[in-house]
Amino acid sequence: MSRRGRWGLLESYGPWALVAGGSQGLGAAFAESLAAEGFNLVLAARGAPALARTAARLRRDPGVEVREVVVDLGAQGAAQLLERETRELELGLLVYNAAASHTGGFLGADLEDCRRILEVNCRGALELCHAIGRRLAARGRGGILLMSSLAGLRGAPWVTAYGASKAFLISLGEGLGEELRAQGVDVTVACPGPVLTANYLATKPDPSRSSALEMAPEAVARAALGALGRRRIVVPGLLNRAARALMGLLPRQAAVAMMGRNTGRMYADR
Numbered sequence: 001m002s003r004r005g006r007w008g009l010l011e012s013y014g015p016w017a018l019v020a021g022g023s024q025g026l027g028a029a030f031a032e033s034l035a036a037e038g039f040n041l042v043l044a045a046r047g048a049p050a051l052a053r054t055a056a057r058l059r060r061d062p063g064v065e066v067r068e069v070v071v072d073l074g075a076q077g078a079a080q081l082l083e084r085e086t087r088e089l090e091l092g093l094l095v096y097n098a099a100a101s102h103t104g105g106f107l108g109a110d111l112e113d114c115r116r117i118l119e120v121n122c123r124g125a126l127e128l129c130h131a132i133g134r135r136l137a138a139r140g141r142g143g144i145l146l147m148s149s150l151a152g153l154r155g156a157p158w159v160t161a162y163g164a165s166k167a168f169l170i171s172l173g174e175g176l177g178e179e180l181r182a183q184g185v186d187v188t189v190a191c192p193g194p195v196l197t198a199n200y201l202a203t204k205p206d207p208s209r210s211s212a213l214e215m216a217p218e219a220v221a222r223a224a225l226g227a228l229g230r231r232r233i234v235v236p237g238l239l240n241r242a243a244r245a246l247m248g249l250l251p252r253q254a255a256v257a258m259m260g261r262n263t264g265r266m267y268a269d270r
Contacts, residue, residue: 010038013092021098023050025197029217040065073098074119079127121165141184157260158267190224
């Protein structure tokens, strides 16, 4: 694996990056892109086997140091644990990629599934941004990348709780980015459409049917990292940006109805 950076991120934020939700799928794609940039990595996730596999793959490059932290990012104390585990490291970049989701009608969901979305997507991100953000601000430079979604730009029927949690991340990132700008800390929020991960494919009633908005994890990771320090909000993919522009032209209620028709085809009966 080459250590020649594409975006100069190592010079701005290195030498260590923490990828929360870094065991597989999009998180693994972030880890691989950052390793190619020259970062050493702390990978945090609750799935120990997948975490170990990704770490082992990255360690094939002798120039990359990788540490694993098995932690439930939605649990009380997760941020404090990661703070302790990384305290002696010169940590300059946080990627919060961890996410929980539910597809189908809100009232038909198990309430515990909805609470899990809040715990992982909202509280986990909030607490880790608070803990790591203080370190970055004291250091005088750093970066935070939050993974939101197109579903967070408007109300998202049939993925309602998930979309609401992603709207929280957009607002958190926008506000935090402005607060920390003068302290040398860049904050970017990425809002991709569907990402072709194993978890996403498992939710599709017909995995053989594709959407023009779907993107490979590697492409999403590249777009998000390339925007860090350049844009506060990034929507990876030309068609996804077109969808965002269309939603911006429509009255808000009409945009929500349009999104509901699209997601309802997949999830309304769940």
